Amino acid sequence: MIRTRFLTxxxxxxxxxxxxxxxxxxxxxxxxxxxxxxxxAPCELSVAENGVVTQAADCATRxxxxxxxxxxxxxxxxxxxxxxxxxxxxxxxALEGLTIPDRRKVLITH
Numbered sequence: 001m002i003r004t005r006f007l008t009x010x011x012x013x014x015x016x017x018x019x020x021x022x023x024x025x026x027x028x029x030x031x032x033x034x035x036x037x038x039x040x041a042p043c044e045l046s047v048a049e050n051g052v053v054t055q056a057a058d059c060a061t062r063x064x065x066x067x068x069x070x071x072x073x074x075x076x077x078x079x080x081x082x083x084x085x086x087x088x089x090x091x092x093x094a095l096e097g098l099t100i101p102d103r104r105k106v107l108i109t110h
């Protein structure tokens with residue numbers, strides 16, 4: 001009797017774990033965004049459907065940025081060489097985070 005209850009309870013607990021939702025960040029819509037790094041003036045950032053990023057000529061970020069895409073519950077902004085430049089979280093209508101190399105504030109708005 002105890003073994004039957006244990007097996008039933010174990011089965012229910014195991015099945016309940018499959019129904020939990022994983023918080024995945026929504027895909028970004030293609031378009032033009034404003035990129036602010038630290039106290040520098042914002043510049044334009046174009047994001048394509050596949051996440052490829054094109055910076056405006058006046059954008060003073062080094063290194064050159066490559067992609068912006070959902071990763072887990074946030075977003076990754078990578079360099080053209082594929083290294084992670086910043087990890088971003090959705091905060092209202094903006095993406096906020098810090099640069100990996102030097103911990104400067106990054107803000108991307110639409």
